[in-house]
Amino acid sequence: MTLTPADRLNAIEPILDEVYGPRQLNPDRDPVSTLVSTILSQNTSDTNTARSFRSLRNRFPTWNDVVGANPEDVIDAIRSGGLANRKGPRIQAALEEIEDRYGTFTLDNLATMPIDAARAELVSIDGVGPKTAACVLLFSMGLPAMPVDTHVHRVATRVGLIEPGATANAAHAKLESLIGDNADRVYRLHVEIIAHGRAVCQARRPRCEICPLRSHCEYATSREN
Numbered sequence: 027m028t029l030t031p032a033d034r035l036n037a038i039e040p041i042l043d044e045v046y047g048p049r050q051l052n053p054d055r056d057p058v059s060t061l062v063s064t065i066l067s068q069n070t071s072d073t074n075t076a077r078s079f080r081s082l083r084n085r086f087p088t089w090n091d092v093v094g095a096n097p098e099d100v101i102d103a104i105r106s107g108g109l110a111n112r113k114g115p116r117i118q119a120a121l122e123e124i125e126d127r128y129g130t131f132t133l134d135n136l137a138t139m140p141i142d143a144a145r146a147e148l149v150s151i152d153g154v155g156p157k158t159a160a161c162v163l164l165f166s167m168g169l170p171a172m173p174v175d176t177h178v179h180r181v182a183t184r185v186g187l188i189e190p191g192a193t194a195n196a197a198h199a200k201l202e203s204l205i206g207d208n209a210d211r212v213y214r215l216h217v218e219i220i221a222h223g224r225a226v227c228q229a230r231r232p233r234c235e236i237c238p239l240r241s242h243c244e245y246a247t248s249r250e251n
């Protein structure tokens with residue numbers, strides 16, 4: 027019997043909940059902080075992201091301070107997060123654009139918009155892609171947007187939830203349509219799939235032999251047949 031992506035999702039969800047749950051969505055961080063933090067998180071660990079975010083806020087207590095700073099000083103403040111030469115100017119440009127558009131450093135107005143309109147606003151900010159937009163929508167506004175990072179993309183592809191080679195935009199759209207508009211469910215799956223990608227379905231060598239998702243996974247079953 028051929029399993030659809032929805033069949034596979036429904037089969038793996040209770041297993042992920044049991045192994046990695048419970049997870050509770052708590053959207054209490056301000057959207058601008060989430061946006062900056064997500065830019066800082068590109069290609070680095072959670073620990074380095076938190077460290078570089080703290081360093082940025084300690085050196086520049088307000089977003090206005092960040093925008094007005096010498097670019098070299100911003101780069102220096104976030105150096106511990108890696109790729110600082112790229113991330114520093116991106117953060118300054120995004121903050122400047124937010125202030126130009128909304129008159130202050132806030133994105134709170136987006137929380138009252140329909141999710142598609144809020145997402146369109148976010149991705150139209152220079153340097154904000156679909157993952158960063160989804161992080162702001164989910165983690166700060168409690169809206170059902172699925173951030174697709176490298177772990178989510180890899181696990182979802184191997185299990186058979188999304189097509190191999192799906193672009194970032196296509197992967198976000200496909201997973202969101204599969205999961206539906208319950209933000210708690212989106213959050214649980216997001217966090218649990220990342221945990222699974224780190225612990226078991228690793229990039230170089232997936233540990234299929236010990237994986238509890240194996241019998242529902244396209245990658246694993248295609249190798250057994």
Ligand code: SF4
Pocket residue numbers: 181184185226227228232233234235237238239240243244245246
């Ligand atoms: S069975 Fe293998 S490929 Fe599938 S999710 Fe588990 S570790 Fe990843």
